[in-house]
Amino acid sequence: xxxxxxxxxxxxxxxxxxxxxxxxxxxxxxxxxxxxxxxxxxxxxxxxxxxxxxxxxxxxxxxxxxxxxxxxxxxxxxxxxxxxxxxxxxxxxxxxxxxxxxxxxxxxxxxxxxxxxxxxxxxxxxxxxxxxxxxxxxxxxxxxxxxxxxxxxxxxxxxxxxxxxxxxxxxxxxxxxxxxxxxxxxxxxxxxxxxxxxxxxxxxxxxxxxxxxxxxxxxxxxxxxxxxxxxxxxxxxxxxxxxxxxxxxxxxxxxxxxxxxxxxxxxxxxxxxxxxxxxxxxxxxxxxxxxxxxxxxxxxxxxxxxxxxxxxxxxxxxxxxxxxxxxxxxxxxxxxxxxxxxxxxxxxxxxxxxxxxxxxxxxxxxxxxxxxxxxxxxxxxxxxxxxxxxxxxxxxxxxxxxxxxxxxxxxxxxxxxxxxxxxxxxxxxxxxxxxxxxxxxxxxxx
Amino acid sequence: xxxxxxxxxxxxxxxxxxxxxxxxxxxxxxxxxxxxxxxxxxxxxxxxxxxxxxxxxxxxxxxxxxxxxxxxxxxxxxxxxxxxxxxxxxxxxxxxxxxxxxxxxxxxxxxxxxxxxxxxxxxxxxxxxxxxxxxxxxxxxxxxxxxxxxxxxxxxxx
Numbered sequence: 001x002x003x004x005x006x007x008x009x010x011x012x013x014x015x016x017x018x019x020x021x022x023x024x025x026x027x028x029x030x031x032x033x034x035x036x037x038x039x040x041x042x043x044x045x046x047x048x049x050x051x052x053x054x055x056x057x058x059x060x061x062x063x064x065x066x067x068x069x070x071x072x073x074x075x076x077x078x079x080x081x082x083x084x085x086x087x088x089x090x091x092x093x094x095x096x097x098x099x100x101x102x103x104x105x106x107x108x109x110x111x112x113x114x115x116x117x118x119x120x121x122x123x124x125x126x127x128x129x130x131x132x133x134x135x136x137x138x139x140x141x142x143x144x145x146x147x148x149x150x151x152x153x154x155x156x157x158x159x160x161x162x163x164x165x166x167x168x169x170x171x172x173x174x175x176x177x178x179x180x181x182x183x184x185x186x187x188x189x190x191x192x193x194x195x196x197x198x199x200x201x202x203x204x205x206x207x208x209x210x211x212x213x214x215x216x217x218x219x220x221x222x223x224x225x226x227x228x229x230x231x232x233x234x235x236x237x238x239x240x241x242x243x244x245x246x247x248x249x250x251x252x253x254x255x256x257x258x259x260x261x262x263x264x265x266x267x268x269x270x271x272x273x274x275x276x277x278x279x280x281x282x283x284x285x286x287x288x289x290x291x292x293x294x295x296x297x298x299x300x301x302x303x304x305x306x307x308x309x310x311x312x313x314x315x316x317x318x319x320x321x322x323x324x325x326x327x328x329x330x331x332x333x334x335x336x337x338x339x340x341x342x343x344x345x346x347x348x349x350x351x352x353x354x355x356x357x358x359x360x361x362x363x364x365x366x367x368x369x370x371x372x373x374x375x376x377x378x379x380x381x382x383x384x385x386x387x388x389x390x391x392x393x394x395x396x397x398x399x400x401x402x403x404x405x406x407x408x409x410x411x412x413x414x415x416x417x418x419x420x421x422x423x424x425x426x427x428x429x430x431x432x433x434x435x436x437x438x439x440x441x442x443x444x445x446x
Numbered sequence: 447x448x449x450x451x452x453x454x455x456x457x458x459x460x461x462x463x464x465x466x467x468x469x470x471x472x473x474x475x476x477x478x479x480x481x482x483x484x485x486x487x488x489x490x491x492x493x494x495x496x497x498x499x500x501x502x503x504x505x506x507x508x509x510x511x512x513x514x515x516x517x518x519x520x521x522x523x524x525x526x527x528x529x530x531x532x533x534x535x536x537x538x539x540x541x542x543x544x545x546x547x548x549x550x551x552x553x554x555x556x557x558x559x560x561x562x563x564x565x566x567x568x569x570x571x572x573x574x575x576x577x578x579x580x581x582x583x584x585x586x587x588x589x590x591x592x593x594x595x596x597x598x599x600x601x602x603x604x
Binding site: 231274312356385405406 | 507541544546549553556557560575584585586
């Protein structure tokens with residue numbers, strides 16, 4: 001399979017107005033009133049050729065933007081049928097009284113026109129209805145079949161303008177698709193857009209695959225596979241589909257991740273009952289041993305600047321979370337609460353570490369600061385684990401399993417997401433059962 | 447008089463509550479204690495009288511006395527059949543994080559391997575693999591199933 005990359009040219013148009021906007025969204029507050037938002041259909045330049053008109057982008061693009069913003073829990077999209085102004089005048093000269101009448105606070109309008117050589121120009125504007133000002137205006141140039149990416153990028157721009165935080169909509173999720181009975185599960189690597197669209201399978205399912213992660217540039221994936229019944233870490237090029245064994249270890253390697261600069265893979269290597277954390281430089285193949293302790297050391301996670309690593313160790317007798325410098329020195333335990341701690345993941349913002357906790361037979365997803373203080377549990381469940389951060393460090397994706405009955409039926413796994421505030425817990429639709437999710441960075445790389 | 451009786455009742459109440467609390471405490475503790483499976487369900491045999499697996503307590507990889515008895519029988523059997531090779535598969539139950547369970551399965555397989563070696567089986571006859579929680583013997587979600595899944599299974603490879 002191939003993932004075609006189309007270049008998108010962004011033209012920064014009119015500068016945004018001063019950001020004292022009466023309208024803004026605070027995403028750190030707990031009790032949130034979603035911001036009433038009106039997303040108008042875009043206006044289609046009548047000179048567009050029929051082939052493009054057939055795509056109905058004038059409603060498809062706003063629909064995708066609306067789904068993104070609604071799903072974030074921060075925006076409340078008003079129904080199109082209540083809109084008074086039509087898309088073209090709304091975009092060129094909005095009558096703010098018409099929009100205030102339906103009680104929206106922000107308005108999104110847009111225009112789609114043809115550029116040279118069959119390329120599209122998609123322009124959007126973000127308006128503050130209350131102060132009757134234009135907040136943002138941007139245009140994107142792209143090929144028509146790349147309209148989803150443009151919609152996600154527009155969603156990110158809107159999110160960013162109103163919250164002050166980077167968005168997370170122009171991203172992908174990789175996970176393990178699961179089918180079949182529990183005693184003989186078939187597992188395949190799958191990727192999809194963060195909104196669930198476009199699921200593609202990257203492996204055939206002939207051997208177990210576990211715990212995939214994107215490289216920072218999102219062109220590679222590392223994961224663990226039981227290919228030829230040898231559990232090892234692999235590197236997969238998403239575009240070419242070529243899979244390479246990572247290193248030449250004489251035993252099980254597992255729990256792989258990329259370093260923030262994408263140059264190394266960090267993972268665990270198990271030997272004689274002891275699992276230690278190693279890195280391997282992808283180009284030079286130089287291997288470095290980072291932990292040296294008879295305990296189980298696994299689930300490593302780099303801080304976003306690459307200077308520290310959080311990891312899971314049972315050197316105290318039970319699973320706890322530790323940090324160390326990226327050269328393996330200065331090991332410090334940071335989890336001290338009741339229960340077992342696992343799967344630490346450092347936020348892309350660097351401020352928090354998310355984790356799985358098992359206490360009194362219940363599983364929790366929680367966050368703590370990188371010194372272990374401020375532990376906060378976000379959600380409790382019969383079984384859930386393995387949080388992964390959205391690129392803006394504000395949303396977590398994880399998976400849950402349900403209990404199976406005494407004959408082994410009924411147990412299933414699904415992906416869920418939750419905001420850092422503990423709100424907006426959502427089931428993520430996947431065509432099959434799903435586990436081990438991992439969120440990519442922003443595809444545009446910023 | 448009344449006060450004496452009352453205080454006795456009060457004392458009885460306090461003791462009952464305390465014992466009740468203790469019982470609850472033990473029932474919800476999952477990380478300590480010896481809960482290795484001691485039954486015969488799911489157990490297969492390498493040969494007459496030689497069980498193919500040993501079981502472990504939650505989060506543990508130490509061999510119980512039942513485990514060493516079984517492994518002793520396996521060692522005897524393997525020494526009597528010196529051309530046989532085996533792979534030891536280490537497993538964990540589903541009540542733990544996936545990556546840690548992979549490591550725990552490996553530790554359980556090595557524990558069994560080391561015992562076989564110390565009982566005279568040549569190391570080059572024994573391979574080891576961990577399946578973590580990926581291949582349960584009993585797919586149910588209950589305490590019994592989980593105890594049956596915390597295991598190291600000896601499988602003949604030739």
